Amino acid sequence: MARKIATPRIPKKEYEARVPRLRERLIQLQVELKAAPFPVLLVVAGVEGAGRGELINTLNGWLDPRGVETVAFHTPTDEERERPFMWRFWRSLSPRGRMGIFAGSWYTETLREEIHGAKNLTQLDHELHRIRRFEQLLADDGALILKVWLHLSKTAQHKRLHALASDERTAWRVKPDDWHHHRLYDRLGQTARRILDATHRPATPWLIVGADDERSRDLAVGQLLLTRFREHARKIKKAQSQKAKAQGTAAAPLRAAGLRRLLALPLDQQLSAADYEEKRDKWLGRLNHAVRAASAQHRSIVFVFEGWDAAGKGGAIRRLSSAIDARDYRVIPIAKPNDEEKAHHYLWRFWRHVPRAGMVTIYDRSWYGRVLVERLEGFCSEAEWKRAFTEINDFEAQLTERGIIVVKFWMHISKDEQLRRFREREDTAYKRHKIDHEDWRNRRKWHAYEVAVGDMLALTDTTFAPWHLIPANNKRHARLQILKTACKQIETALEGK
Amino acid sequence: MARKIATPRIPKKEYEARVPRLRERLIQLQVELKAAPFPVLLVVAGVEGAGRGELINTLNGWLDPRGVETVAFHTPTDEERERPFMWRFWRSLSPRGRMGIFAGSWYTETLREEIHGAKNLTQLDHELHRIRRFEQLLADDGALILKVWLHLSKTAQHKRLHALASDERTAWRVKPDDWHHHRLYDRLGQTARRILDATHRPATPWLIVGADDERSRDLAVGQLLLTRFREHARKIKKAQSQKAKAQGTAAAPLRAAGLRRLLALPLDQQLSAADYEEKRDKWLGRLNHAVRAASAQHRSIVFVFEGWDAAGKGGAIRRLSSAIDARDYRVIPIAKPNDEEKAHHYLWRFWRHVPRAGMVTIYDRSWYGRVLVERLEGFCSEAEWKRAFTEINDFEAQLTERGIIVVKFWMHISKDEQLRRFREREDTAYKRHKIDHEDWRNRRKWHAYEVAVGDMLALTDTTFAPWHLIPANNKRHARLQILKTACKQIETALEGK
Numbered sequence: 001m002a003r004k005i006a007t008p009r010i011p012k013k014e015y016e017a018r019v020p021r022l023r024e025r026l027i028q029l030q031v032e033l034k035a036a037p038f039p040v041l042l043v044v045a046g047v048e049g050a051g052r053g054e055l056i057n058t059l060n061g062w063l064d065p066r067g068v069e070t071v072a073f074h075t076p077t078d079e080e081r082e083r084p085f086m087w088r089f090w091r092s093l094s095p096r097g098r099m100g101i102f103a104g105s106w107y108t109e110t111l112r113e114e115i116h117g118a119k120n121l122t123q124l125d126h127e128l129h130r131i132r133r134f135e136q137l138l139a140d141d142g143a144l145i146l147k148v149w150l151h152l153s154k155t156a157q158h159k160r161l162h163a164l165a166s167d168e169r170t171a172w173r174v175k176p177d178d179w180h181h182h183r184l185y186d187r188l189g190q191t192a193r194r195i196l197d198a199t200h201r202p203a204t205p206w207l208i209v210g211a212d213d214e215r216s217r218d219l220a221v222g223q224l225l226l227t228r229f230r231e232h233a234r235k236i237k238k239a240q241s242q243k244a245k246a247q248g249t250a251a252a253p254l255r256a257a258g259l260r261r262l263l264a265l266p267l268d269q270q271l272s273a274a275d276y277e278e279k280r281d282k283w284l285g286r287l288n289h290a291v292r293a294a295s296a297q298h299r300s301i302v303f304v305f306e307g308w309d310a311a312g313k314g315g316a317i318r319r320l321s322s323a324i325d326a327r328d329y330r331v332i333p334i335a336k337p338n339d340e341e342k343a344h345h346y347l348w349r350f351w352r353h354v355p356r357a358g359m360v361t362i363y364d365r366s367w368y369g370r371v372l373v374e375r376l377e378g379f380c381s382e383a384e385w386k387r388a389f390t391e392i393n394d395f396e397a398q399l400t401e402r403g404i405i406v407v408k409f410w411m412h413i414s415k416d417e418q419l420r421r422f423r424e425r426e427d428t429a430y431k432r433h434k435i436d437h438e439d440w441r442n443r444r445k446w447h448a449y450e451v452a453v454g455d456m457l458a459l460t461d462t463t464f465a466p467w468h469l470i471p472a473n474n475k476r477h478a479r480l481q482i483l484k485t486a487c488k489q490i491e492t493a494l495e496g497k
Numbered sequence: 498m499a500r501k502i503a504t505p506r507i508p509k510k511e512y513e514a515r516v517p518r519l520r521e522r523l524i525q526l527q528v529e530l531k532a533a534p535f536p537v538l539l540v541v542a543g544v545e546g547a548g549r550g551e552l553i554n555t556l557n558g559w560l561d562p563r564g565v566e567t568v569a570f571h572t573p574t575d576e577e578r579e580r581p582f583m584w585r586f587w588r589s590l591s592p593r594g595r596m597g598i599f600a601g602s603w604y605t606e607t608l609r610e611e612i613h614g615a616k617n618l619t620q621l622d623h624e625l626h627r628i629r630r631f632e633q634l635l636a637d638d639g640a641l642i643l644k645v646w647l648h649l650s651k652t653a654q655h656k657r658l659h660a661l662a663s664d665e666r667t668a669w670r671v672k673p674d675d676w677h678h679h680r681l682y683d684r685l686g687q688t689a690r691r692i693l694d695a696t697h698r699p700a701t702p703w704l705i706v707g708a709d710d711e712r713s714r715d716l717a718v719g720q721l722l723l724t725r726f727r728e729h730a731r732k733i734k735k736a737q738s739q740k741a742k743a744q745g746t747a748a749a750p751l752r753a754a755g756l757r758r759l760l761a762l763p764l765d766q767q768l769s770a771a772d773y774e775e776k777r778d779k780w781l782g783r784l785n786h787a788v789r790a791a792s793a794q795h796r797s798i799v800f801v802f803e804g805w806d807a808a809g810k811g812g813a814i815r816r817l818s819s820a821i822d823a824r825d826y827r828v829i830p831i832a833k834p835n836d837e838e839k840a841h842h843y844l845w846r847f848w849r850h851v852p853r854a855g856m857v858t859i860y861d862r863s864w865y866g867r868v869l870v871e872r873l874e875g876f877c878s879e880a881e882w883k884r885a886f887t888e889i890n891d892f893e894a895q896l897t898e899r900g901i902i903v904v905k906f907w908m909h910i911s912k913d914e915q916l917r918r919f920r921e922r923e924d925t926a927y928k929r930h931k932i933d934h935e936d937w938r939n940r941r942k943w944h945a946y947e948v949a950v951g952d953m954l955a956l957t958d959t960t961f962a963p964w965h966l967i968p969a970n971n972k973r974h975a976r977l978q979i980l981k982t983a984c985k986q987i988e989t990a991l992e993g994k
Binding site: 031053054056057060061065069070073078103170171173281282284288289314321322325326327328329330331333356428430433434 | 561670
């Protein structure tokens with residue numbers, strides 16, 4: 001059960017005496033937050049007339065505007081509707097070191113639709129489950145999520161609306177909808193309780209703030225920000241010092257079946273140039289048809305290319321994309337995250353490139369870096385990469401739920417073949433930029449990578465987003481198999497719906 | 498007249514011999530580009546069947562994908578339609594150090610609509626004018642804009658389409674529209690020539706590339722990239738070294754009338770607290786109505802707050818915004834640009850916050866920084882800030898043309914009043930963060946700022962986006978006058994349409 005914060009009436013004099021000190025401490029909080037490795041997300045929800053807007057205006061007045069933003073959501077735009085439900089929230093997340101005050105949030109739609117009574121309980125449960133997972137994922141990443149529910153009794157709500165409406169200077173604050181919601185007070189209250197109960201979790205609790213007294217309400221939320229920020233900053237600091245000490249077991253497999261599958265893959269297929277060219281053109285044509293058929297149904301396609309260094313991802317992507325209109329696809333090469341990306345959850349930079357309806361995104365390397373290079377190089381903690389398998393499955397589930405076809409390739413070559421290609425690259429002027437000391441470093445950890453790839457295959461090979469293992473010692477064979485496999489998965493997905 | 502590049506047939510052998518060297522040099526170009534202070538924008542346009550898509554695929558194959566992106570535009574989304582026409586192009590501009598290959602561009606719509614013959618010449622001229630200004634603005638900022646028109650004779654077009662269509666492996670490349678365009682070849686050619694002629698400018702020339710031979714076409718464009726990049730990099734380098742030597746005359750007024758207007762403003766009005774509170778509530782109500790009326794007509798509002806340090810911008814913004822639903826407005830505080838913003842034209846970071854239809858954006862400082870602090874501190878060259886007056890008027894004209902109401906305030910206080918407020922800030926704990934050495938530095942240049950403000954008032958006080966001078970020694974009076982002025986401008990704008 002969410003904790004309720006008492007908000008006894010505060011006289012104006014006392015309020016005015018307390019505000020300067022509170023403001024000073026909030027400014028201090030913002031200075032500290034600027035250097036903190038997490039964002040503060042303050043969700044403001046509550047009943048009509050409880051003064052969500054006024055509270056937000058007050059907070060904005062107290063805080064330094066350069067470190068805080070108010071986030072609101074209106075009817076989703078077509079750019080938003082064409083992507084998974086959570087996309088619009090991902091794009092509005094505040095980065096580490098900043099504060100977002102959510103005037104609307106991932107709850108708004110759930111609450112709003114309830115007002116119209118159009119939603120059944122199964123769908124509501126599904127939405128609440130999605131919200132829990134989303135908040136958990138952010139909290140796991142360190143975000144401080146403060147969820148405040150402004151409460152007003154039915155009598156108090158009536159009194160408030162009446163008082164505002166009867167003074168001509170404030171009458172404009174009361175909208176027709178407000179009275180409508182007032183009449184539905186009891187039913188809305190029931191729904192709200194259900195939503196609050198279902199999303200009140202240890203890491204992301206709700207706090208119910210009495211809104212009868214405006215001054216008390218605003219001070220309570222200001223105070224809450226201070227207290228929870230202190231606690232949280234301490235907790236994160238402690239967790240970081242422990243993380244530094246922890247020793248990962250990055251090189252031991254979590255599930256050996258994946259590694260066995262990888263090692264069992266035969267690698268040395270043959271394919272003549274003539275044979276290749278003929279078949280290639282046939283499959284390119286078929287792929288073009290499949291992609292256009294998907295587009296006509298407003299289905300998007302996400303291609304994921306993973307594989308050893310020098311496995312031929314670039315060439316395969318060029319072949320594949322030659323079948324697609326240059327205006328319909330984007331290749332997203334994934335290297336080190338930039339500053340903006342680093343200031344967000346690791347999945348943020350992949351969410352932002354999720355294609356619009358009917359479009360194609362090709363990721364040249366992807367979110368799987370989390371369980372490959374980041375796991376092995378210690379760029380994230382053991383808890384983080386272990387958690388990532390579920391987070392990734394969740395992400396891909398959201399994509400497929402929205403109708404996006406997710407096609408994943410692991411391009412596999414032998415260690416000898418890699419060496420041959422590294423040397424060739426060093427000898428070819430326009431290929432030399434493709435190879436650097438990181439490639440050699442990764443190569444020295446070949447076995448550890450095999451283990452990580454094995455776990456990836458075992459733990460993220462889902463029915464909705466299966467892995468395709470591509471033997472790639474022979475480039476022609478690999479490219480052709482990629483064309484074929486892509487075609488077939490897309491065609492099957494289109495038949496299925 | 499655009500220059501035409503000859504593209505004689507190149508045998509496969511010769512092509513294969515030349516490609517490796519070209520690729521090597523393109524990769525080298527990208528390495529240099531990474532550190533260059535400008536972006537490369539390659540616009541690829543041309544007749545159907547000339548192989549724009551194939552050329553882009555080839556270039557993408559030659560280049561390192563990490564420094565280049567293909568940009569395409571489809572039917573504008575509602576997020577795009579709700580903003581000025583150029584917004585979608587601004588949001589897709591490549592930053593300095595990167596290359597954008599524009600599969601579609603600001604020309605696409607102009608050309609596309611012409612196909613349907615729906616446009617009259619006046620409108621076409623207006624669009625071409627807008628395009629010229631846009632390209633000029635980018636070129637002035639240093640961008641290398643390469644515009645390539647792929648040409649194919651009518652006979653060659655027929656041959657190409659026929660050849661593709663009759664081979665079952667490539668038949669999918671020919672779309673029904675292509676034949677339609679072929680039949681319209683002569684009329685489309687006329688329009689294209691008109692467009693090319695009108696937008697062929699010294700700084701942003703068109704290059705016509707014969708597309709009869711694919712290999713020759715691709716090599717020609719690759720070669721063009723190299724040549725033009727070299728020339729451009731040299732030119733930019735030279736300009737920068739001259740800029741370092743130039744001495745600005747930042748402190749002399751361009752037009753004295755503005756300064757006179759500023760100095761003539763009476764500053765010491767009186768307003769009692771009781772009087773203020775009553776009038777404030779009345780005007781807040783009226784402003785709320787005006788903003789909601791604008792929103793109902795899908796008209797957006799952009800507020801610009803400029804003024805001396807400590808003139809009371811923050812307080813005025815808080816008072817003003819309390820009349821607007823917290824979900825409907827955003828305050829954009831303008832401080833130093835971040836890395837991403839610095840990598841773009843200075844107007845880019847303001848374009849990105851242009852509100853959607855019916856929404857409100859409040860800029861706490863704005864693009865006028867260019868002609869104030871940047872002028873006086875030498876953050877930009879004299880040519881740059883002088884050019885900015887026109888660029889800014891152009892920007893605001895585009896906003897108002899789209900129905901956005903632009904309300905601009907200069908909050909004016911006396912030098913003595915500023916000193917009093919600085920001291921007060923230093924004595925108040927929660928205000929101390931608001932004052933730093935830059936404020937004192939700016940204060941020492943009071944007169945120079947007066948001159949710059951005067952020029953700003955004289956040169957950017959347009960009928961469509963007028964300046965409101967607000968005497969602000971008395972905070973209450975200033976806030977009230979801002980409410981009144983905002984109301985009246987919005988109401989007038991709504992009546993006007």
